[in-house]
Amino acid sequence: MDSPNVKYISECFIQPHSASEESKKPFYLAPFDLAMLSAHYIQKGLLFTKPPEANNNPNFLQTLLAKLKHSLSLALVHFYPLAGRLVTKKEQDPHLYLVYVDCSNSPGAKFIHASLDMSISHILSPTDVPLVVQSFFDHDRAVNHDGHTTSLLTVQVTELVDGVFIGMSMNHALGDGTSYWHFFNTWSEIFRAEENNITLSEISRPPVLERWFPYGLGPIFSLPYTNPDEFIERFEAPELRERIFHFSSESIAKIKSKANSECRTSKISSFQALSALLWRSLTRARGFAPNQETSCRLAANNRARINPPLSPNYFGNSIHPVKSQPVKAGELLENGLGWAAWKLHETVVNHNDKWIRQSIDAWLKSPAVYQLSRTFDPHSIMMGSGPRFDMYGNEFGMGKAVALRSGYANKFIGKVTSYSGREAGSIDLEVCLPPAAMRALESDVEFMEAASVPSYD
Incomplete structure (x- = not known):
């Protein structure tokens, strides 16, 4: 049976x-921002259970939507570029190809x-993440x-x-995962204050919007292009299975202990050890x-x-996909x-100010869009992504979210997205693989002994 459409x-x-x-x-x-112009938007979201009172209140959703819109408008005061639109200014002599955000001539952020x-169980029970989630x-x-021509930020509220x-969905040229969750956290903070009839005189973590330019460059930086066709790619992923694997804090501790024991060290972090497990298992x-x-x-x-x-x-x-030495x-x-794991540890240790500069x-000698x-x-x-972001701390009057899911964006063979788990110290990994490789992973003893099926109770 075909699943219903959004x-x-x-x-x-x-x-x-x-x-x-x-x-203005x-x-x-x-x-760092301009290099992201051909990447996809960041698409992440949280699934909440309707509170019991929603069943007896026909106006529950309309009230929630009104509160979400109002708190969003207050959050955008602090993160005003997200309400803008991109503009390109071009000149031939001297050459100028300048992409910036116009924050005043825009209809704002979109709200859908x-x-x-469908029920929550229809979303969370299947082994693979159902395709309908992309429509969220x-x-x-x-x-x-x-x-x-489209919003730099869109919030979509889908009632199940x-x-x-x-x-x-947030434009990745404006910010990375740290910035994305910073905004989400601030929106939630404002929503909760409004719920408690508290007027926030200031938010707990005001964003630093002043751009960082190396060596005193900027604020105007021209790209070496004359037309967007020279750098825009419409990437389409091949057929992928997408599955969430859960790693409890106990399982992660065992993986870390094993990695450090084999190397006779204590320097390998939990995430380095877990990443090494994924690297070996997916290979x-x-x-x-x-x-x-x-x-x-x-x-x-x-x-x-x-x-x-x-x-x-x-x-x-302000991110970089640091790469281990090929083996x-x-x-x-x-x-x-x-x-x-030690290979990954060395990669992280070497990712310092000198390497970044x-x-x-x-990049400055040969600017390019990724x-x-x-x-x-x-x-x-x-x-x-990363498990350090405060994802489940985002609440909007419905308690703690039961699960986190993402959209189509920025997925390809071998992409693993890490999220903080619902329980403290746990990690959920979203793994994207072709069907045959996913079946092989599901039969991999080393991997499946460490992973478990997420529980959403």
């Missing part, structure tokens, strides 16, 4: 509740109300450059029979030839690594978990 009920645009003088000026993008005649997000398959999914599942080179990339936050460091509240892109698949699998220097098909090696894996 029905779109209404949409509107949300402006910041008030406009500062600063928000052009908001320039830094090199939708519904789906706006900007399906959009690239960030599309922000010239017994739940509510709040999905947010085995994909059946690479022993001499095939493979590597593992980790999404690294540069804020604290730059000297002087950026504020943890810097709103923008032969046979070598990776012949050696133990600790051997792979060398990377920036290379393209998914060229940036990520099809024989490697990419560990995206």
Whole structure:
């Protein structure tokens, strides 16, 4: 039986509740931001159970929508670029190709109300994430450059029979995962204050919107293009199965202990050890030839690594997919978990101010916009997002979310997205693989002994 389709009920645009003088000026993008123009939007969302009182209140959803819109307008006061639109200014002599955000000539952030005649169990019970989840997000398959004509931020609230999914799509040229969850957390903070009739005089973590430009460059940075066709790629992923694997805090502790014990050290972190397990397991599942080179990339936050460091509240892109030294698949699998984990540990340790600045220097000498098909090696894996973000702390009057899901965006063979689990210390991993490789992973003893099926009780 075909699953029902998401029905779109209404949409509107949300402006910041008030406009500062600063928000009326052009908001320039830094090199890290401009490099993301051909990537997809960030699409993440939270699934909530309807509270018991919703059954007896026919106005429950309308009241919730009104509160979400109002608190969103207040959050946008602090994150006003998200209510803008991209603009490109071009000149021939001297050459200028400038992409920036116009925050004043825009209808605002988009807000969509939708519904789906399915229950929470229909979303969470299947082994694989059902395709209908992709319809919980706006900007399906959009690239960030599309922000010239579409919203830079969209919130979609999809009502299920017994739940509510709040999905947010944010233009990746404006910020990375740290920035994304910073905004989500702030929106939730404002919503909860309003619920308790508290007027916030200030939010707990004001964003730092001033762009970071290396070596005093900026605020205007021109790209070496004359037309967007020169750098925009419409990446389409091949057929993928997408599945969530859960790792309890106890399982993660065992993986970390094993990796450190094999290397006679205590320096390997939990996430490095877990990433090494994924690297080995996915390499085995994909059946690479022993001499095939493979590597593992980790999404690294540069804020604290730059000297002087950026504020943890810097709103923008300050990440790098740090890549381990390539190794032969046979070598990776012949050696133990600790051997792979130590390779990742060394990669993280070497990702310091000197390395970051060398990377920036290379980019400035030859500026380019990242393209998914060229940036990520099809024989490697990419560990995206991170379990340190406060995901389940976002509440909107319905208690703690029961699950987190993502949209179509930025997925490819070997992409693993890590989320904080619902229980403290646990991690959920969203793994994308071709069907045959996923079946092999599900039969992988080392992997399946460590992983478990998420519980949503």
